[in-house]
Amino acid sequence: MDAIGNLFFGIGIALEPINIVYCFIGVLVGTLIGVLPGIGPAAAVSLLLPVTFSMTPVSAVIMLAGIYYGAQYGGSTTSILINIPGEAASVVTCLDGYQMARQGRAGPALGIAAFGSFIGGTLSVVGLMFIAPPLATISLKFGPPEYFCLMCLGLTLLIYLASGSIIKALIMACFGIIIGCMGQDPFSASPRFVFGIPELMDGIGLVPIVMGLFGISEVFLNIEQGLEKRDIFGVKIKNLLPSLQDWKNSIGPILRGSIAGFFIGVIPGGGVIIASFTSYAMEKKFSKHPERFGTGMIEGVAGPETANNAATGGALVPLLTLGIPSNVMMALLLGALMIHGVAPGPLLIQKNPEIFWGIVASLYLGNAMLLALNLPLIGLWVQVLKVPYKILFPLILFFCLIGAYSVSNSTFDIGVMLLFGVLGYFMRKYDYEAGPFVLAYVLGPILETSLRQSLLMSKGSFSIFFTRPIAGGAIILSLFMLISSIFPAIRKRKRLMVLEERIL
Numbered sequence: 001m002d003a004i005g006n007l008f009f010g011i012g013i014a015l016e017p018i019n020i021v022y023c024f025i026g027v028l029v030g031t032l033i034g035v036l037p038g039i040g041p042a043a044a045v046s047l048l049l050p051v052t053f054s055m056t057p058v059s060a061v062i063m064l065a066g067i068y069y070g071a072q073y074g075g076s077t078t079s080i081l082i083n084i085p086g087e088a089a090s091v092v093t094c095l096d097g098y099q100m101a102r103q104g105r106a107g108p109a110l111g112i113a114a115f116g117s118f119i120g121g122t123l124s125v126v127g128l129m130f131i132a133p134p135l136a137t138i139s140l141k142f143g144p145p146e147y148f149c150l151m152c153l154g155l156t157l158l159i160y161l162a163s164g165s166i167i168k169a170l171i172m173a174c175f176g177i178i179i180g181c182m183g184q185d186p187f188s189a190s191p192r193f194v195f196g197i198p199e200l201m202d203g204i205g206l207v208p209i210v211m212g213l214f215g216i217s218e219v220f221l222n223i224e225q226g227l228e229k230r231d232i233f234g235v236k237i238k239n240l241l242p243s244l245q246d247w248k249n250s251i252g253p254i255l256r257g258s259i260a261g262f263f264i265g266v267i268p269g270g271g272v273i274i275a276s277f278t279s280y281a282m283e284k285k286f287s288k289h290p291e292r293f294g295t296g297m298i299e300g301v302a303g304p305e306t307a308n309n310a311a312t313g314g315a316l317v318p319l320l321t322l323g324i325p326s327n328v329m330m331a332l333l334l335g336a337l338m339i340h341g342v343a344p345g346p347l348l349i350q351k352n353p354e355i356f357w358g359i360v361a362s363l364y365l366g367n368a369m370l371l372a373l374n375l376p377l378i379g380l381w382v383q384v385l386k387v388p389y390k391i392l393f394p395l396i397l398f399f400c401l402i403g404a405y406s407v408s409n410s411t412f413d414i415g416v417m418l419l420f421g422v423l424g425y426f427m428r429k430y431d432y433e434a435g436p437f438v439l440a441y442v443l444g445p446i447l448e449t450s451l452r453q454s455l456l457m458s459k460g461s462f463s464i465f466f467t468r469p470i471a472g473g474a475i476i477l478s479l480f481m482l483i484s485s486i487f488p489a490i491r492k493r494k495r496l497m498v499l500e501e502r503i504l
Helices: 002-014 017-035 041-054 057-082 093-102 106-139 144-160 166-180 206-225 244-266 272-286 299-322 328-339 353-374 378-384 389-408 411-429 434-457 469-503
Strands: none
Touching: 002 017, 002 106, 002 353, 017 041, 017 057, 017 353, 041 057, 041 206, 041 328, 041 389, 057 093, 057 106, 057 299, 057 328, 057 353, 093 106, 093 299, 106 244, 106 299, 106 353, 144 166, 144 299, 144 434, 144 469, 166 434, 206 328, 206 389, 206 411, 206 434, 244 272, 244 299, 272 299, 299 328, 299 353, 328 434, 389 411, 411 434
């Protein structure tokens, strides 16, 4: 009953006129970002982060979270109509969604994607509402050793589940920790890694880094790839409301996708991409005709589109209860809260209930808005897809420059943003993922503080991380995943070297 009472408290906050406006702006921008291929939610949040400085913390997070889950809705539109995922989590939707469009069933595909996203997003908020408060109560017993080991586990999971090389992901995580530790030592206030540059005494800000890595680098990469020509499938979109048979085929995938997506989102290192691929694999496993997947099966659209939206609600659980972001977007939301002077973690629900329950209630409101927006505005999104990149990209660059400068009115931040834009471009060219870097950058100072506090508690003994059950379990699991992922890569490289020697 407490949860229901608190939800009504949160609804009162979410229904404040200013918060309704920010929620609407967030989901509308998120949908637009999802529709436009080549621009992800991380880039959009990076661009709009400076705009939130004049807002209250709850309004800021309501808008930024709306961009995140709104992009999951919009990403299905391009996947179904032009076979290009507008958002990374919608990659798997291309397999059956585009085939449905080719068969004249673009309407039901778009419709079930919207309804599935709404159901998955709503059920995940129910899970967040009932799981987060008791988890926050349990986590009050955590000390610095537990936090250090759990954050290590989250970083390790992100590295372990990286789509590319594990070694490259590990390198990026280490680089992120180093960049995060630039500035003054938190204990002695002595400068570190500043190289005599006064502007680095306070460290490098989050906004110019993420704008460079996700905004500027995206522009460079898409200009190089020449995504000017896009062929939109030229079938008139009709019958957006799925038939009874479509619902019969989709209800199982939607329910399974909701459950799987939520719990994958909760796991540190999990995320919308893993959730959508897992759901697709599950549906092939449960299907009586797995060989038909990839030919226009509506189950292949309903399950993944539900799962990626359910994962967005699940990802908020570790962020709001433990202060541990499970993916890049959660790291950006963590940064936004910290900029506003709010520390996510076990005490958030007690000290700032208006933020927690306001966010929860806004998720219900935002999902309803998205359902109302997406079906009637399909025609508008199709027209948006025709916007030439030669118009779009200069605008993105312009907003990046304004955003980076407005943080502290410093041209130094513009230089940092451009530097990380070039760095991000080469990272993408050579398959170095930005996710582990950003997460490690945000967690770096917290990791360091927890580590040093733990060593002060144990008088310099590292045994404290193994003698406490939760800390020990997390650190052992982290070491196991690192070792198990690195050794196969080393063995594979040795086999290739031996093969080359034989050939020579």
